[in-house]
Amino acid sequence: MTFMVEDFADTTAAEVDATVDAAASAAGAWAARELADRARVLDGIADRLDAHAGELVPLAMRETHLPQPRLTGELKRTSFQLRLFAQQVRDGGFLDVRIDGADAEWPMGAPRPDLRRMNIPLGPVLNFAASNFPFAFSVAGGDTASALAAGCPVIVKANPGHPALSRAVGALVAEAIAECDAPQGTFGLIFGRAAGVRALTHPGVAAVAFTGSTAGGRALYDLACARPVPIPFYGELGSINPVFVTADAARSRAGDIASGLLTAVSSSAGQLCTKPGLVAVPEGAPVLAELIGAAPVPTGELLNEQIAAGFAGAVEHMRAHPDVRVLAGGSAGQALLLTTTARAVLGDRDGLMREMFGPATLVVTYQDTAELLELARSLHGELTVSVFAEQADDTTRALLAAASGVAGRVLWNAWPTGVSVTYAQQHGGPYPATTAPATTSVGTAAMTRFLRPVAFQSVPEDLLPPPLRTANPLDVPRSVNGARPQ
Amino acid sequence: MTFMVEDFADTTAAEVDATVDAAASAAGAWAARELADRARVLDGIADRLDAHAGELVPLAMRETHLPQPRLTGELKRTSFQLRLFAQQVRDGGFLDVRIDGADAEWPMGAPRPDLRRMNIPLGPVLNFAASNFPFAFSVAGGDTASALAAGCPVIVKANPGHPALSRAVGALVAEAIAECDAPQGTFGLIFGRAAGVRALTHPGVAAVAFTGSTAGGRALYDLACARPVPIPFYGELGSINPVFVTADAARSRAGDIASGLLTAVSSSAGQLCTKPGLVAVPEGAPVLAELIGAAPVPTGELLNEQIAAGFAGAVEHMRAHPDVRVLAGGSAGQALLLTTTARAVLGDRDGLMREMFGPATLVVTYQDTAELLELARSLHGELTVSVFAEQADDTTRALLAAASGVAGRVLWNAWPTGVSVTYAQQHGGPYPATTAPATTSVGTAAMTRFLRPVAFQSVPEDLLPPPLRTANPLDVPRSVNGARPQ
Numbered sequence: 001m002t003f004m005v006e007d008f009a010d011t012t013a014a015e016v017d018a019t020v021d022a023a024a025s026a027a028g029a030w031a032a033r034e035l036a037d038r039a040r041v042l043d044g045i046a047d048r049l050d051a052h053a054g055e056l057v058p059l060a061m062r063e064t065h066l067p068q069p070r071l072t073g074e075l076k077r078t079s080f081q082l083r084l085f086a087q088q089v090r091d092g093g094f095l096d097v098r099i100d101g102a103d104a105e106w107p108m109g110a111p112r113p114d115l116r117r118m119n120i121p122l123g124p125v126l127n128f129a130a131s132n133f134p135f136a137f138s139v140a141g142g143d144t145a146s147a148l149a150a151g152c153p154v155i156v157k158a159n160p161g162h163p164a165l166s167r168a169v170g171a172l173v174a175e176a177i178a179e180c181d182a183p184q185g186t187f188g189l190i191f192g193r194a195a196g197v198r199a200l201t202h203p204g205v206a207a208v209a210f211t212g213s214t215a216g217g218r219a220l221y222d223l224a225c226a227r228p229v230p231i232p233f234y235g236e237l238g239s240i241n242p243v244f245v246t247a248d249a250a251r252s253r254a255g256d257i258a259s260g261l262l263t264a265v266s267s268s269a270g271q272l273c274t275k276p277g278l279v280a281v282p283e284g285a286p287v288l289a290e291l292i293g294a295a296p297v298p299t300g301e302l303l304n305e306q307i308a309a310g311f312a313g314a315v316e317h318m319r320a321h322p323d324v325r326v327l328a329g330g331s332a333g334q335a336l337l338l339t340t341t342a343r344a345v346l347g348d349r350d351g352l353m354r355e356m357f358g359p360a361t362l363v364v365t366y367q368d369t370a371e372l373l374e375l376a377r378s379l380h381g382e383l384t385v386s387v388f389a390e391q392a393d394d395t396t397r398a399l400l401a402a403a404s405g406v407a408g409r410v411l412w413n414a415w416p417t418g419v420s421v422t423y424a425q426q427h428g429g430p431y432p433a434t435t436a437p438a439t440t441s442v443g444t445a446a447m448t449r450f451l452r453p454v455a456f457q458s459v460p461e462d463l464l465p466p467p468l469r470t471a472n473p474l475d476v477p478r479s480v481n482g483a484r485p486q
Numbered sequence: 487m488t489f490m491v492e493d494f495a496d497t498t499a500a501e502v503d504a505t506v507d508a509a510a511s512a513a514g515a516w517a518a519r520e521l522a523d524r525a526r527v528l529d530g531i532a533d534r535l536d537a538h539a540g541e542l543v544p545l546a547m548r549e550t551h552l553p554q555p556r557l558t559g560e561l562k563r564t565s566f567q568l569r570l571f572a573q574q575v576r577d578g579g580f581l582d583v584r585i586d587g588a589d590a591e592w593p594m595g596a597p598r599p600d601l602r603r604m605n606i607p608l609g610p611v612l613n614f615a616a617s618n619f620p621f622a623f624s625v626a627g628g629d630t631a632s633a634l635a636a637g638c639p640v641i642v643k644a645n646p647g648h649p650a651l652s653r654a655v656g657a658l659v660a661e662a663i664a665e666c667d668a669p670q671g672t673f674g675l676i677f678g679r680a681a682g683v684r685a686l687t688h689p690g691v692a693a694v695a696f697t698g699s700t701a702g703g704r705a706l707y708d709l710a711c712a713r714p715v716p717i718p719f720y721g722e723l724g725s726i727n728p729v730f731v732t733a734d735a736a737r738s739r740a741g742d743i744a745s746g747l748l749t750a751v752s753s754s755a756g757q758l759c760t761k762p763g764l765v766a767v768p769e770g771a772p773v774l775a776e777l778i779g780a781a782p783v784p785t786g787e788l789l790n791e792q793i794a795a796g797f798a799g800a801v802e803h804m805r806a807h808p809d810v811r812v813l814a815g816g817s818a819g820q821a822l823l824l825t826t827t828a829r830a831v832l833g834d835r836d837g838l839m840r841e842m843f844g845p846a847t848l849v850v851t852y853q854d855t856a857e858l859l860e861l862a863r864s865l866h867g868e869l870t871v872s873v874f875a876e877q878a879d880d881t882t883r884a885l886l887a888a889a890s891g892v893a894g895r896v897l898w899n900a901w902p903t904g905v906s907v908t909y910a911q912q913h914g915g916p917y918p919a920t921t922a923p924a925t926t927s928v929g930t931a932a933m934t935r936f937l938r939p940v941a942f943q944s945v946p947e948d949l950l951p952p953p954l955r956t957a958n959p960l961d962v963p964r965s966v967n968g969a970r971p972q
Contacts, residue, residue, distance in 0.1 A: 100908045100909055230707070232922075410942050428938075453926065457900055460878060463878045
């Protein structure tokens, strides 16, 4: 494997401070821009990404080794995502406006004053870009789009795996911001681990978004909590995205499930946060024979040397376990299927429920339904849990109940890869899947991470922010006296 | 001052573990109860509080030294609050249901699956009760009500200032839960500092609510973040609730403002989280003469010895400052008005912008509008900021902008005490006012602290939770394909 990552100088401490100071200075003006202007900047970034796809995709291919169709699709998803957030900004529902009229007879026992509440931006957001989605979770990805949409300046700490692409996309973001006369400090880009840590501990930063490893994410989370003024840390860390295959499904759809699993494990060389890393099937099920008999699946090169080293280490750890053996694959450039028993996993949860970030999965055989359910009830926090089954019965009800208890998304007869950007999406989950289980980093609800409510009590009309004025000049949805938003 | 606090034994470590284990065991069953049942438990607690007011209020008087009218009103507020959350539960809007139909032409570039998302309870909530609202922020107060409403079991760590009342209210809560056949572990009560810390670090606890001092709250927050599995910590810590009086207002309403301030500082002996602790007035303004000339305001005894010692220490610290002097009051059982200059405060923010939890405030004189605005722009995070002014002009616009940048609630010609329980209330704010600036501990939005979303992908109708089924059997508000909730 060879890697061609250009050398980019780390941002110096003084440059980091200047970048954060600029973001802090820009925060008021960016927050105060009309919603239509804010939406125009997001659309402007999307238009530029699309217009420059011909240069950006080859650059991404060179830096990440991901194939062209995947990157072309990812860029399209990224510009779509920016435009979806622009729509959300124009709609104004994210402001969550609530208006209580004054009420002398309020049954609390004291008169209710006039109270009007709306969400405002938190302030500068530091976004640690991910390695595995050089467009969708990087410089102009979901965290940047949702933070800008919320009205926050953004400082991106570039992922070291694609620095040239980061610079190129960063220049397009800066251009879209300049075109709309937004303050320059609304967007900043920094490079290097030390630069990221310095920004994280800078008083000017108000919130952090992170996508990456559990170890790296936890270290940054700890720093965010230990600040004199702690700040919200929205970290997406590790997930093994368990898949539970019932005996019925394993029997009647062995071929489909085996081929679906191989695709989910090997696409993008397995470097997806929702790659299934643990698949429970019944002992002796036909699906095992299908997996052993399948043609080896080529996976392509890993993203970069650091990822490759991390994957090799994770596989080595797993293979060294006395109860783990190779089921199929695993030659150079092939997906690897390891296998063990449910009993072994239940006996060593921390050792065997462990992410291998790359094209490998652990096929876990269970003896009976009781063991399947015990396994499902022993999970850590997960982004996703999938159930493959033929019917609704006590077992599948129990599996879905266990799944929703630990995961942000629960799937039925579907693979968790290919996270759709929609209104109802939930890409999050209990720790260690994320450090903030009530939030999502994909879908329109991602904006809420970067907002906080303010209530205005008895403030005269002409001093209220426009969304709170009685006439509702921006026509945003509002809940009045507790009624459903109109 | 004498105190009559009964001696209550601390909960042992084994008892704490049993209480948390019972809560964890109850979590699934309590979460699964129908919304109507959950509401019935809340109403049942409210009914019992009202029915037993005749015993509870005298008990609270004996343990807290707060006057009868205040406690009678607080109990009414507390039962109202429980019933308001019961209404919210029946309405179902808190579930934030979002439904995306499958869409093969979704412009993201990949088909959109059927995705249905709703909020589910986080799990057992540990609630550290406050000293200063023995009903409204204690055993059956807002944190307990909103967590139970969200579907979470609650473990209350009783405040040491009113242990007998805590036991009495706890028995009523347990009774209401038993009457509705909810699991006993749905509610637990523990005593003692060590017991609270043990519960906080127990793996069975999923979230924490805290109201108290900055030092105590920060220590617990640090423990919550340092757990192997960190959990959300919703802490309300310290706030000085600054009040800015413009020159116009200080001139034309000197008498009203002086008497309003004295009431706000002295009621409940100043032991309110929204007591104004810093009041900025123009140098030489008539309001100063009014304050000096006012009759001394009696304040009554403080809550308990610990609070009294803390207050004495805070006052001593402030009086030892070379730039601080007494403006009026301060004899035993009287409100104390200290004074200093804006210049002094700007030169020692940490020393002079500091909470004195009790009947005292710092009157800060400013020279001109520029100094007033500099002061307003130098604040730490606050629960509230109030502006007293005669008109909308550049100064008041700048004051309100500075206020909304640091506070959860912004008031116009109104005192921040007397926090109304409503739909639009926001009782929160940036650190150190709280550790979670996007949340509120008062008002219907308080429930969101104890919820997390789960998305169900392609799950068949009969396996979906009822709020997500196409027929909407519970008639909860739902947003379909991004439209406003219906």
